[in-house]
Amino acid sequence: MASIALEKLVKRYDKVEAVHGIDLEIADGEFVVFVGPSGCGKSTTLRMIAGLEEITGGTLRIGDAVVNERAPKARNIAMVFQNYAIYPHLTVRQNIGFGLYTAKLSKDEKNARIDDTARILGLTDYLERRPAALSGGQRQRVAIGRAMVRNPSAFLFDEPLSNLDAQLRAQMRIEIKKLHQELKTTTVYVTHDQIEAMTMADRIVVMKDGNILQTGTPVDLYENPADVFTARFIGSPSMxxxxxxxxxxxxxxxxxxxxxxxxxxxxxxxxxxxxxxxxxxxxxxxxxxxxxxxxxxxxxxxxxxxxxxxxxxxxxxxxxxxxxxxxxxxxxxxxxxxxxxxxxxxx
Amino acid sequence: MSLQVENTNGAASGRPKGGGFADRFSMHTKRLAWIWTFLALPVLFYSVIRFYPTLDAFRLSLTDWNLMRPPKFIGFENYTKLFADPDFWQVFKNTFAYLIFGTPISLFLSFTIAFFLDRVRFGHGFIRALYFMPFLTTAAAMAWVWRWFYQPAPIGLINDFLAYFGLPQQPFLRSTTQALPSIMVTAIWAGLGFQIIIFMAGLRAIPTTFYEAARIDGLGEWAILRRITLPLLKPTTVFLVVLSSIGFLRIFDQVYNMTTNDPGGPLGTTKPLVLMIYQSAFSSYQMGYAAAQTVVLFLILLVISLLQLWILRDKS
Structure with missing residues (x-):
């Protein structure tokens, strides 16, 4: 587990600046949700934390270490993608096992860890199945399983529920929140859905046009929006x-x-x-x-x-x-x- | 107008009466009418142009026919003659040499090129077009250009190149051992562009998040290739293996055009089955004998294709 600190973080694509030097401290064990309309830079910021996008400027710390130039695998983070990114040619067990690829454990230890993870996520009966035989919610759980199986210092979620139907989304929201309460792993969660932000976050970060407009607890943002955008974005129907x-x-x-x-x-x-x-x-x-x-x-x-x-x-x-x-x-x-x-x- | 006898034309009884001509038929009947209208032409075409001659080849393979007199039934005589013919076994060996070396080499090359070309951004379209160009070129023209490459110095490009570095001259097409590989290189080169395009389409279909997730999980480039890219590319690979194998088993153009003085030579060391069939039929006018060879080729193609599909099937 670790804290994450963004200091004047900048992302530039050729001439376009997508993220304009943002500052943010994420405490150890905190559940932070980045929310904003599409193109606001929230996913780019998450991908910079993951190491999937190069950082143009500023400093990124995970724990005490500056990780700007570290490869994703060296950052000890785990990420869950919108399209699950689970491999169709592998069974659930093998998919979850991918999270332990670099772990120096014996085969039995790995299997024990996979079994534990599957039990927590209710996937025990599906371990030998292929993803094609799973529902959308179960696939998403496999992706979460692969992320949590190796105890990463932080979870990164990139719009993980966007491909699910409304009912399943509400259910998975609660499951992810419960999981966080259980594991207490630092979590950064990106969504464009303000309801997900409100219901799951310890702290919400509202982003627009590559800037952070406001950070605060869900109630704080609802009660004291800093500007018109946040006021209209948080709360449904809009203000x-x-x-x-x-x-x-x-x-x-x-x-x-x-x-x-x-x-x-x-x-x-x-x-x-x-x-x-x-x-x-x-x-x-x-x-x-x-x-x-x-x-x-x-x-x-x-x-x-x-x-x-x-x-x-x-x-x-x-x-x-x-x-x-x-x-x-x-x-x-x-x-x-x-x-x-x-x-x-x-x- | 009232009808004495209700004609339902296949429509459900009790349906509302009246309406125009089209309303007299059920949706199902109308759909079938459409389907068969469109299918009729290809069905007819294939029956007359493809299926009938194919089946007729089986019949002809049991006859002696030189085009001048009506075919005479001789049982399996053509087959016994074929299997006793040492030329046939040479041809058989050649054909399988094209298949066994040509298919893996061409697939390995095309995958490697596609894999790296997929990552190139600079001049991507241009480079891809260059690789695809041989596929658009007439086999005869291509074969003649390669024939020129293989000539002795100072005409031939390759021997010229070898001479420049002081390396020994190679006979290429004039050698009984080098001719077949020389022709195979041309054939591989000719098919490369198509295979690269198909492989690239397969690579593009793999979502980028699969690779990103793998990088986060700590897989290296080699592990990603072996454990993610290749397994996910399997349907593409199966398709190309089958297609490429059929292509090499039916090789003709390159061989015929690169050995025009003595087709399939020297000493029949490059002659594939299709060329043998051609010569039996149109040089010797032994139509029955040629038909028997065609049947053998057909069976080889069938067995090889089924075998490949079975070996490369999805074992889930």
């Missing part, structure tokens, strides 16, 4: 963002040039015309669409030309085309500078 002008007349909203963010879950539809006490913002809009989710219903509103998403409790869905009122409680307004898009705090 509603309005110019202050659109909310003119609301006493709580400053009149200067700011953007106001309201999370859909904080913009509550008024039921039975009873406006709740203490509301600092009251909006009226025309219902454009409703999405009943069961425990709540998302209501798409048109408020003076702007599209907003509000929440209505339970299965109470207002008719499309009707006018409804929504309110926001104190502390639920996120203010951003309109020019820099940086956070100005909450109100």
């Amino acid at each position: 509603n963002m309005l110019p202050a002008l659109a909310l003119a007349g609301q006493s709580a909203v400053p009149s200067d040039d700011v953007l106001v963010g309201i999370r859909p879950h904080d913009l509550l539809a008024v039921v039975d015309g009873a406006v709740p006490e203490g509301a600092i913002v009251t909006l009226e809009g025309v219902v454009e669409a409703v999405e009943p989710l069961g425990p709540e219903t998302m209501v798409h509103l048109n408020v003076a030309g702007a599209s907003l998403i509000a929440t209505s409790p339970g299965t109470l869905s207002p008719a499309v085309g009707s006018r409804i009122t929504c309110t926001v409680q104190p502390g639920k307004l996120y203010l951003f500078d309109a020019a820099t898009e940086k956070s100005l705090g909450r109100k």
